[in-house]
Amino acid sequence: MNETELAETTVARICHDLVSPMGAIGNGLELLAMTGQPPTPELSLISQSAENANARLRFFRVAFGGASAGATMAARDSRAIVGAMFGSGRLEVDWQVADDSLRTELKLAFLLLLCFETTLPRGGLVQVRRADRLWHLWTDAERGIDAGKWANLLAGGPTPTPPDKVHFTLAAHHARHLGRQLDICSDSGASVSF
Secondary structure, eight states, rough: OOOHHHHHHHHHHHHHHHHHHHHHHHHHHHHTTTTOOOOOOHHHHHHHHHHHHHHHHHHHHHHSSSOOOOOOOOOHHHHHHHHHSSSSEEEEEEEEEOEEHHHHHHHHHHHHHHHHHOOOOOOOOEEEEEETTTTEEEEOTTOOOOOHHHHHTTTTSSOOOOGGHHHHHHHHHHHOOOOOOOOEESSSSSSEEE
């Protein structure tokens, strides 16, 4: 097992171990709702926070965890994970991937969505399509991505990579691992293809 595989396995283990207590919190909230007491703002906040944490865990498990060669994910599952992750935040994702996907490719697409989230602090709409094996992520946000900044970050940027930008380094590393070229364009919007 190389260092990358060890790190991915560690992430998968952490996500797996956190899913259980988060599920217990959700179950506890459901039991409280069944008592017939009117909902309170505090319980609503706890419920929303638990849903957000579960969504992030599922998304991070794909983005940062391991992806076996040849393993796939059903289209409905990837759509559900993306919808839960970005359904109520500043960044909106129009996930137009209708077919099952290789998990190795989903991993890269998810890492790139995190890159868009970082470079679009005011939010915006990111469209994700796949035709044959070519993935295309695109935004027309007014303050779209800075292609030069993305290129620097994907090239490794400052060493060591700060935690809030590790997804850029991981995306570049994973693209190389897949033998895929990341094409970045910032004309009339901003896009990344692989």
